[in-house]
Amino acid sequence: MNKLNFIDQETIKVINQKKIIQLLYRNKQMTKQDISKALKLSIPTVISNVKELIEQGFLDEAGVAESTGGRKPTIIRFIADSRYSFGVCIAKDKVRIILSNLNFDIIEERFFDLPSKLDNFKELILRIRKEVDYIISAHNITTQKILGIGFSLPGTVNEKKLLLENAPNLKVKNICFKEFQDDFEFPIFVENEANASAYAEAFINxxxxxxxxxxxxxxxxxxxxxxxxxxxxxxxxxxxxxxxxxxxxxxxxxxxxxxxxxxxxxxxxxxxxxxxxxxxxxxxxxxxxxxxxxxxxxxxxxxxxxxxxxxxxxxxxxxxxxxxxxxxxxxxxxxxxxxxxxxxxxxxxxxxxxxxxxxxxxxxxELQGNASILGATLLPMEKLFFFSEKVI
Ligand SMILES: [Zn+2]
Known part of the structure; x- marks a missing residue:
C-alpha cells in the first residue's frame, strides 16, 4: 500500500511538472500565483515543482511583478535554450537539418541535395551526421542538452520500431533506423512527413x-x-x-x-x-x-x-x-x-x-513550409511536454 502511494505521488509530481513546463512554454513567464491559478494546483505544490524545474535548468527566476498587496510575486521564466532538438526532413530531392530550441526557434539550418539514387542509406545518414556535428561545434552545445534527433520521412513509418516501411518517392523499403542509433550520441525518433506536420500544427500553434x-x-x-x-x-x-x-x-x-x-x-x-x-x-x-x-x-x-x-x-x-x-x-x-x-x-x-x-x-x-521539420524536432521533446504517448 505504501509503495503504491509512493508511486502515485511520483506520478503526480511528474504530471504536474509537465503541466508547468507546457504552461510556461505557452506563456513564457508567469508568477507562481498565476501558475497556481491556471493549473488549479496549491501554492506549495507549485513552489516545490518550480524549484525542481529550476534545478533542472528549464526555468529561472526573472525579477518581481507588481504587488497586488503584500509581497511582490517572483516571475518565473521559461528557458527555451535549456534543451535542444534536431529535426531532419528527408524529402524527394532535398535533405534539411535544423537545430531548434524548446521555443521552436530555428537556431541553425543546413541542407543538401538528396542523391538521385539512394543505394546506400547509411551513407546518407553519415552525411546528416556530418552536418549535425558541424552545427553542434558551431554553436558549442553540449550533447547533454540535446534531447534527440527526429526524422520526418516521406512514407509509411512505424515509429515504435524506428522503421521506414515504404517510401515510394525515395524508392526505398524497410529502412530500420535502429541500425543508425550508434551514429548519434542522442536518441533517434522517426515519423511520417504529414503526421509530423499535423503534430507541429496541433502543438506549436x-x-x-x-x-x-x-x-x-x-x-x-x-x-x-x-x-x-x-x-x-x-x-x-x-x-x-x-x-x-x-x-x-x-x-x-x-x-x-x-x-x-x-x-x-x-x-x-x-x-x-x-x-x-x-x-x-x-x-x-x-x-x-x-x-x-x-x-x-x-x-x-x-x-x-x-x-x-x-x-x-x-x-x-x-x-x-x-x-x-x-x-x-x-x-x-x-x-x-x-x-x-x-x-x-x-x-x-x-x-x-x-x-x-x-x-x-x-x-x-502558417508554418510556411516548416511544419514537417518542426514536427520532427518536436518528437524528441514529446516526453518533456507530455506524460502519456501521443500516438493512438
Ligand atoms: Zn494510389
Missing part, C-alpha cells in the same frame, strides 16, 4: 488549442496526418491517413500504388503542374509561374478550377469520415491562399446536409 484536425500535405503526392483528441491517430498497422490513395475517379488514371483513380493523381501539386505543362506545351515553368498566370488567363483559370474541384471532393470525403474541427492545408500550394481559398471553400461547403464553414474550419498552414 498551441494557443488556439486544436484537438481535432487533419493536415493535408500537398506535394508530389498527398499525405495526411490526423489528430484526434490531441493524439496522432495512426491506426492498427500505422498506416492511417493514406487519403492520397482513396479512389476519386473509378477506373481513372493508373497510380504507382497499383490502384486506379487515386486522389493524389488529381489533387497533388505534381498533377496540377503537369496539367499546366500539357495544356500550355510548356515543360519549363513551375507552380508559381502557372498560378500567377491563373490570375488573369482564362485557360489557366479553368485548369485551376478543375483542380480545386478534385481537391474539394477529397476534402469533403475526409470531413464526412472524420468530422474534424480543422483542416489545414500545407505544401507549396498553401502560399497561394489568396488565390484559391474562396473557391475551394465554396466548393467544399456547397449545399449539403452535413456541415458548414463554421463547423469545420479550413485553413492554410
Amino acid at each position: 498551441f494557443n488556439n488549442i486544436i484537438n481535432s484536425l487533419v493536415f493535408i500535405s500537398i506535394t508530389e503526392g498527398i499525405g495526411t496526418g490526423i489528430i484526434i483528441g490531441d493524439n496522432l491517430y495512426k491506426g492498427y498497422n500505422k498506416r492511417a491517413g493514406e487519403f492520397g490513395h482513396m479512389t476519386i475517379l473509378k477506373d481513372g488514371d493508373q497510380c504507382n500504388c497499383g490502384k486506379k483513380g487515386c486522389w493524389e493523381l488529381y489533387a497533388s501539386q505534381k498533377s496540377l503542374v503537369n496539367k499546366y505543362k500539357k495544356a500550355f506545351g510548356d515543360d519549363k515553368n513551375d507552380l508559381d509561374y502557372f498560378l500567377r498566370l491563373a490570375e488573369d488567363n482564362d485557360k489557366a483559370k479553368e485548369i485551376l478550377d478543375e483542380y480545386l474541384e478534385y481537391l474539394a471532393e477529397g476534402i469533403k470525403n475526409i470531413i464526412l469520415m472524420l468530422d474534424p474541427r480543422n483542416i489545414i492545408i500545407g505544401g507549396e500550394i498553401s502560399y497561394y491562399k489568396t488565390l484559391i481559398e474562396k473557391d475551394l471553400k465554396s466548393k467544399v461547403f456547397e449545399e449539403n446536409n452535413f456541415y458548414d464553414e463554421e463547423e469545420c474550419k479550413i485553413s492554410f498552414s
Whole structure:
C-alpha cells in the first residue's frame, strides 16, 4: 500500500511538472500565483515543482511583478535554450537539418541535395551526421542538452520500431533506423512527413488549442496526418491517413500504388503542374509561374478550377469520415491562399446536409513550409511536454 502511494505521488509530481513546463512554454513567464491559478494546483505544490524545474535548468527566476498587496510575486521564466532538438526532413530531392530550441526557434539550418539514387542509406545518414556535428561545434552545445534527433520521412513509418516501411518517392523499403542509433550520441525518433506536420500544427500553434484536425500535405503526392483528441491517430498497422490513395475517379488514371483513380493523381501539386505543362506545351515553368498566370488567363483559370474541384471532393470525403474541427492545408500550394481559398471553400461547403464553414474550419498552414521539420524536432521533446504517448 505504501509503495503504491509512493508511486502515485511520483506520478503526480511528474504530471504536474509537465503541466508547468507546457504552461510556461505557452506563456513564457508567469508568477507562481498565476501558475497556481491556471493549473488549479496549491501554492506549495507549485513552489516545490518550480524549484525542481529550476534545478533542472528549464526555468529561472526573472525579477518581481507588481504587488497586488503584500509581497511582490517572483516571475518565473521559461528557458527555451535549456534543451535542444534536431529535426531532419528527408524529402524527394532535398535533405534539411535544423537545430531548434524548446521555443521552436530555428537556431541553425543546413541542407543538401538528396542523391538521385539512394543505394546506400547509411551513407546518407553519415552525411546528416556530418552536418549535425558541424552545427553542434558551431554553436558549442553540449550533447547533454540535446534531447534527440527526429526524422520526418516521406512514407509509411512505424515509429515504435524506428522503421521506414515504404517510401515510394525515395524508392526505398524497410529502412530500420535502429541500425543508425550508434551514429548519434542522442536518441533517434522517426515519423511520417504529414503526421509530423499535423503534430507541429496541433502543438506549436498551441494557443488556439486544436484537438481535432487533419493536415493535408500537398506535394508530389498527398499525405495526411490526423489528430484526434490531441493524439496522432495512426491506426492498427500505422498506416492511417493514406487519403492520397482513396479512389476519386473509378477506373481513372493508373497510380504507382497499383490502384486506379487515386486522389493524389488529381489533387497533388505534381498533377496540377503537369496539367499546366500539357495544356500550355510548356515543360519549363513551375507552380508559381502557372498560378500567377491563373490570375488573369482564362485557360489557366479553368485548369485551376478543375483542380480545386478534385481537391474539394477529397476534402469533403475526409470531413464526412472524420468530422474534424480543422483542416489545414500545407505544401507549396498553401502560399497561394489568396488565390484559391474562396473557391475551394465554396466548393467544399456547397449545399449539403452535413456541415458548414463554421463547423469545420479550413485553413492554410502558417508554418510556411516548416511544419514537417518542426514536427520532427518536436518528437524528441514529446516526453518533456507530455506524460502519456501521443500516438493512438
Ligand atoms: Zn494510389
